[in-house]
Amino acid sequence: MRPLEIRFRLATPMLVHSEMPFHFDALMAYAVSRQSELDGSADPWADAEDLSEILGREGDGDAWVWQASRMEVLSRHPYPKIYESANNLRFTDPARFYEDLDQGLWQTRGKVNPETFRIDPNSGQQRGYQMYLTTSNAREVAFYAIGEEEAIRFYLAQVTHLGKGSKNGHGRISNMEIRDCPEAANLWRKRWLPDGMPGADGMEYAPVMGRLRQPYWDRTHFHPVMEPVG
Numbered sequence: 118m119r120p121l122e123i124r125f126r127l128a129t130p131m132l133v134h135s136e137m138p139f140h141f142d143a144l145m146a147y148a149v150s151r152q153s154e155l156d157g158s159a160d161p162w163a164d165a166e167d168l169s170e171i172l173g174r175e176g177d178g179d180a181w182v183w184q185a186s187r188m189e190v191l192s193r194h195p196y197p198k199i200y201e202s203a204n205n206l207r208f209t210d211p212a213r214f215y216e217d218l219d220q221g222l223w224q225t226r227g228k229v230n231p232e233t234f235r236i237d238p239n240s241g242q243q244r245g246y247q248m249y250l251t252t253s254n255a256r257e258v259a260f261y262a263i264g265e266e267e268a269i270r271f272y273l274a275q276v277t278h279l280g281k282g283s284k285n286g287h288g289r290i291s292n293m294e295i296r297d298c299p300e301a302a303n304l305w306r307k308r309w310l311p312d313g314m315p316g317a318d319g320m321e322y323a324p325v326m327g328r329l330r331q332p333y334w335d336r337t338h339f340h341p342v343m344e345p346v347g
Contacts, residue, residue: 118173120301121266124191124259125279128291130201130252132282135334138187138344139280140308141260143331145171145185148272155275165331171272173263180311182329184263186301187308187345188279191257202251209245252287261304266295309333309342320345 146165153161173184306317
């Protein structure tokens with residue numbers, strides 16, 4: 118394994134759904150699970166728990182992390198704002214739904230009440246909603262890691278978008294580059310770390326509540342970690 122920079126160029130704005138950092142090992146876990154799913158695995162997410170053939174790790178006991186940084190924004194589109202919010206509306210359209218149903222384009226299970234054959238506009242898959250989405254105008258982003266280039270390249274073939282909202286086109290990747298990067302031997306430490314583990318050179322860290330490994334979204338298992346703030 119060697120220090121690497123993994124750089125992505127984005128064709129569309131990336132959806133911002135959380136203030137938590139986006140770690141590269143979480144992206145790799147997703148990619149491994151996708152590949153395992155294609156291979157017919159009964160539990161793709163369990164397969165993604167062990168990334169030892171892809172990424173290095175550092176630490177002892179339970180206080181260890183994958184040697185993979187958070188996402189760093191390298192450049193942005195020349196917009197006046199870093200973040201933009203859009204008001205998204207979806208209206209329930211029973212007439213169109215039943216027309217599609219007549220043509221066999223939908224299955225009724227889970228979408229129509231089987232007793233009344235009605236659509237609920239307030240809940241379920243046919244509900245209407247108003248939602249404010251925040252997007253980032255990041256044009257190029259990078260992650261830093263200690264890893265196996267060929268393994269990273271193989272699994273990232275399953276990744277076409279960064280972040281959530283890919284079905285609506287957010288965060289579409291137009292280009293990916295993996296290169297040797299001696300600085301990544303230090304830069305991978307720009308991530309959540311256990312207290313007492315050395316951080317990246319010149320970077321200050323502050324205590325926050327988080328996790329050392331994926332799934333980073335699981336707040337039920339949050340505990341004190343150190344976050345880079347410099």
